[in-house]
Amino acid sequence: MPDDGRLPADLFLDLDRSGPVPLYFQVGSRLEEAIRSGRIPPGSRLENEIALGERLSLSRPTIRRAIQDLVDKGLLVRRRGIGTQVVHGPVSRKVELTSLWDDLQAGSQGPSTKLLDRTTVGASGAVAEALGVPQGSAVLHIRRVRFADDAPMAVLENYLPPELLDATDEELAAHGLYQLLRMRGVTMRVAKQRIGARAASREESKLLEIDDLAPVLTMSRTAYDASGRAVEYGTHCYRPDRYSFEVTLVDK
Amino acid sequence: MPDDGRLPADLFLDLDRSGPVPLYFQVGSRLEEAIRSGRIPPGSRLENEIALGERLSLSRPTIRRAIQDLVDKGLLVRRRGIGTQVVHGPVSRKVELTSLWDDLQAGSQGPSTKLLDRTTVGASGAVAEALGVPQGSAVLHIRRVRFADDAPMAVLENYLPPELLDATDEELAAHGLYQLLRMRGVTMRVAKQRIGARAASREESKLLEIDDLAPVLTMSRTAYDASGRAVEYGTHCYRPDRYSFEVTLVDK
């Protein structure tokens, strides 16, 4: 059998052993690129971990970690006694604007945002519980509409901790919450989301340019920083013809 | 500071070093149990990895893996130079029937299912592409209604590979797809899902006992086995007042 899964030799020529980027990340990224581009075709077998490690002068745990990351992303499948294969399914498809993170990560570059409302309010029961602050303490409440290609896509309602009370309207419209929080030393690490559906309210239907009571996709999220403190609580609703969520599950 | 994060001494007394259950899994499970039960309270600090390893007579990588699994589940947060903490947020909340896997995993025990339709059809364009089979090849098509507490919750439409062509109606109603496929040697490893919303069709609204054109939550999924072959394609719609999806995201 000539198919020994030997990878293209030039894939890993430029590994940087002194820079700050971890080796497992460099290996994983190059491998992911090769798979998504189709250069390593679906269903093809990879070299075994030890051989690959020797060719790259890397230890087996380092190789394993790089491969495991791609397994977690759903790009590779491992079977004991068999080997590692590229999945057959639709791999090359990029995650476009349906990623679950993009509300946080886009912001500055992505679709535009219009600020509808921005007030400082005392945290009510549900908000106070979600953010983990005392009832009645001051939090920032904002309401925005997100546009993609000049068409309304979502209505975003958020409650934020005191750090952002000083943000200007211009900042809120231009920079996205994730970025604003980062600039103030707050980085999100964990988020819990609930996705559902309901009929649009009269106001929402107007903003989204859909019929009253038409279906909307809803998502509510609480995000936590590295210390475990809640730093964002939001309730969003989306036009279902312009937005959907994509999730890849891996059996562990 | 007396808070050295020292864990309860009896947590790890019964580690089985000879059985088939990996040590990192045993450690992780016990830790998860202690966190979810509140025995290790939110915000509390854990011992550092090396100390914990010494106390349990385990190497640092083994401890790290156990902890990392809980970080990936959103139960713990690690910070370099600081330590590992239990997140502050709502942790103890069980995942009940909103897990993204339960359609696959419940089946036998969970809510009941009524089989509406079961036919062998030639794979049409979209189905053939999703399942990765030739156009027109025989696949099993089934349509079911899922009930929870005797109330309709979802309409499930699935296309399945030839392995299941011989399944009886009783099996289909009683055992759940995941279990039936497992019994035939097929195990799912990766699934890609898309979650959206739309208005219910007349037939769906009747089955779900809701108004015509009322909102429904939709999910379509393609599942792959260990070899990367597609083994299930399904389109489901849910009553949004009885079902929603819960997702935990971790920044990696």
Next chain:
DNA sequence: AAGTGGTCTAGACCACCGT
């Protein structure tokens, strides 16, 4: 029997955080 991934060990050095 040979080859694969799955687990585990016992170290090492580094980057980052607090004091």
Next chain:
DNA sequence: CGGTGGTCTAGACCACTTC
């Protein structure tokens, strides 16, 4: 500065699959 997690190494033994 000491303590923490982040990375990396070089081995070892095992379980599983295929031949």
